[in-house]
Amino acid sequence: MTKKKLYLYIILSTAAGYAWVLWSLHNYTKHSSITPCLFKNVTGIACPSCGATRSLLEITKGDLYIALMINPLGFVIAAILLIFPFWILYDSLFKRQTLYNAYLKFERTVTIRPIAIILILLVLANWAWNIHKGL
């Protein structure tokens, strides 16, 4: 992964994320029965991140507890959407590559076995909770 590619990916995906959240804010009642999630459409059960949109919408309303109960991953996505644009702006203004270095460090850290096992267990637990809630 080169630096340019990573920044392009992040800019495109955060833009898509904001577009998706804004679109959902306006059309929530209309599309609540339809999901873009391929996994859920094929298997009928929720995927680990199903409910993230609903969680994000609750966060925009300020209902943090409800957001946490729908899917805690919504907070991770909200943090990424809020922080990354400013981080990229900082990097491009000061001609640094702190985000790229952080990304490489992140990739190295999560592949350390004990950390990877804990993270996988957390995702699996959240997934089981999602299925139990019937998202």
Place this chain on the structure above:
Amino acid sequence: MDSQKVDMFLMTNAKYFHGHHLNYIRERLMLLDDSKWMSLHGVDLKDPTMILIVSIIGGGALGIDRFLIGDTGLGVAKLLTCGGLGIWTIIDWFLIMDATKQKNMEKLQQYL
């Protein structure tokens, strides 16, 4: 390394790499020292077809295909967004084989 060994390596491993990289790999392997032969076989190359199967049967939506080839960052992104709202999942059915070959090349590059 003698050409017989190099050709043997290329014959067994050609499917793991892009066609246009094979000539370069052959040239570099010829220049390589014989002592590297064993460590060359220790390189953890991923089969593009296997990754494509994982991607199609459901691993794509959860980012498992990206985790397998070593793109951990993109794997996490894919997992968090339900496979990029399903769109990225479908795009990756077409990109993942090339991405796998690229990653294999990067892994081999460390020895060349």
